[in-house]
């Protein structure tokens with residue numbers, strides 16, 4: 001199943017930009033850690049996420065892989081880096097026993113957004129939206145989304161992830177059109193080299 005969401009399925013009034021506010025404050029958080037459990041689906045890392053982890057943990061991409069601090073998995077037909085999952089616990093490797101994140105300062109974008117998610121529009125823009133039923137805490141304080149994400153330069157971040165997303169969509173289309181498995185594998189290796197190594 002593809003992870004791309006169709007913007008038509010989300011009511012326009014629910015689509016938000018990073019300069020909007022949303023009721024996402026942490027007041028009411030039950031520390032249940034459900035947001036750090038995988039529930040059968042991997043947390044996929046983009047190239048910005050991996051760069052943060054490289055800087056924060058002081059490893060190259062190869063080093064992160066060798067130390068098993070990231071893993072590779074086939075996501076919608078393409079090999080991509082993901083957060084590792086603790087064996088038998090179905091939770092993120094970086095979730096500590098006290099319920100805190102071991103890599104909080106350089107945690108991935110998907111963790112920063114939660115309980116928001118992102119949707120990409122064909123015109124090159126994208127929106128955030130509040131995911132229904134993903135977090136059991138009652139509505140929190142209104143917070144500006146740019147502040148919630150916690151990046152120094154949100155516009156630079158958004159421009160980067162948009163460019164990365166479009167490159168990934170192109171890769172998926174090119175791989176789907178490949179007649180030989182080895183051609184698709186070469187395209188994917190080139191993509192990993194360009195964006196992650």
Ligand code: SF4
Nearest residue numbers: 029030032033035135
């Ligand atoms: S799922 Fe919601 S209530 Fe549970 S720890 Fe995450 S933010 Fe808090």
Ligand code: SF4
Nearest residue numbers: 036092094095101111
């Ligand atoms: S990186 Fe941190 S915030 Fe993200 S899922 Fe893992 S423990 Fe949770």
